[in-house]
Amino acid sequence: MIKLFTVTLAAIGYEKFAWKGVIELLRTGMFIIGIYYCRKIDNKLGDLQKKIDKGEQDKYKIKQEKDNTAQEKDNIALEKEQLKKENEQLKKENEQFKKEIERKKAQFKSDWRKEEFQTVNLTLDAATAHPALFLSEEGRRVTWQEPCQELPSCPERFVSIPCVLGQLHVSSERYFWEVEVQDAHSWDLGVCRNNVARKGRVTVSPQNGFWAIRLYDGEYWSLTSPETSLTLKEKLCRVGVFVDYKAGDVSFYNMTDGSHIYTFSKQAFYGGLRPLFRLWSSDSGPLTIVQVD
Known part of the structure; x- marks a missing residue:
């Protein structure tokens, strides 16, 4: 292939074209191609790193959201427990209030009977x-x-x-x-x-x-x-x-x-x-x- 290329160059007037030049030319081309692909690989690696970084950020956000959700659940549980205690206290107070009313009503009735x-x-x-x-x-x-x-x-x-x-x-x-x-x-x-x-x-x-x-x-x-x-x-x-x-x-x-x-x-x-x-x-x-x- 290279010989055919050399003959062709000689036929069009480049008789003195030598193998050394061809090799240098090929090296230069390969170098340019290498640089191109290296840049392309670097770009892909950069995009991949960006994706990785974004994934890490998303994971951190998700973790934060989970932590916030867990904290909210704990707060809700504490509020429910507090409401339960308050409700029980209100029930006790209500029962005591009812008993006191019944006691006073009964006492009033008893006192009335005493008078009668x-x-x-x-x-x-x-x-x-x-x-x-x-x-x-x-x-x-x-x-x-x-x-x-x-x-x-x-x-x-x-x-x-x-x-x-x-x-x-x-x-x-x-x-x-x-x-x-x-x-x-x-x-x-x-x-x-x-x-x-x-x-x-x-x-x-x-x-x-x-x-x-x-x-x-x-x-x-x-x-x-x-x-x-x-x-x-x-x-x-x-x-x-x-x-x-x-x-x-x-x-x-x-x-x-x-x-x-x-x-x-x-x-x-x-x-x-x-x-x-x-x-x-x-x-x-x-x-x-x-x-x-």
């Missing part, structure tokens, strides 16, 4: 007391005593169930009294007809002339037939018994907060009614009638 009902300084009737029951000298407290006392037999005395009656005979009007039950663990409180059975098998229920509530084994009951379980907000410390003879109502109130416990309504009363107190065992604790000024 006649207060009595009640004492216990020793002639009705079961032999296991011991009465205080002033006749306002009853406790369990073992062994049983030797007491004279009389028709008024309870023999089968450990009860004692109050001296009050209710046959009209409205009456109420209060009883301290804080240290007592099992008891019955209410009213009964004066002529209820004292001997034999006796069931405390309205059908047998008893209207009472009970605390037994930590649970409160209304002595209906069958018995009705009572759900109270707190342990009873002082119980108010309200008797409206004409209306046929016997109501029980928690006198600590004025809340209503239970009402026997529209009962068929006849004859006299007596306050009823019952203890269950030696660990029942005392029942104390509250003296009213």
Whole structure:
């Protein structure tokens, strides 16, 4: 190829054209071509580096966005937790507010009932007391005593169930009294007809002339037939018994907060009614009638 090129040059008048010149010419061409391709490669490398740099910048931006998103999530989580706490606090305050309103409403109702009902300084009737029951000298407290006392037999005395009656005979009007039950663990409180059975098998229920509530084994009951379980907000410390003879109502109130416990309504009363107190065992604790000024 190169020889043909040399012959051609000689034919057109370049007889003295030598191989050395051709080689130099070729070297020059190759050098120029090399420079061209080197520049082209440099340009491509430069473009590639720019792309790499841009990719690194994009990665950094994405990382920053991820970090910002994570921080925003943490902030949202903190805000949610704070809102949850605030909501719980508001709920507690709302519940307390409701309880206070209910307490005041109940207290108002209880106070109103006190004004409508006649207060009595009640004492216990020793002639009705079961032999296991011991009465205080002033006749306002009853406790369990073992062994049983030797007491004279009389028709008024309870023999089968450990009860004692109050001296009050209710046959009209409205009456109420209060009883301290804080240290007592099992008891019955209410009213009964004066002529209820004292001997034999006796069931405390309205059908047998008893209207009472009970605390037994930590649970409160209304002595209906069958018995009705009572759900109270707190342990009873002082119980108010309200008797409206004409209306046929016997109501029980928690006198600590004025809340209503239970009402026997529209009962068929006849004859006299007596306050009823019952203890269950030696660990029942005392029942104390509250003296009213």
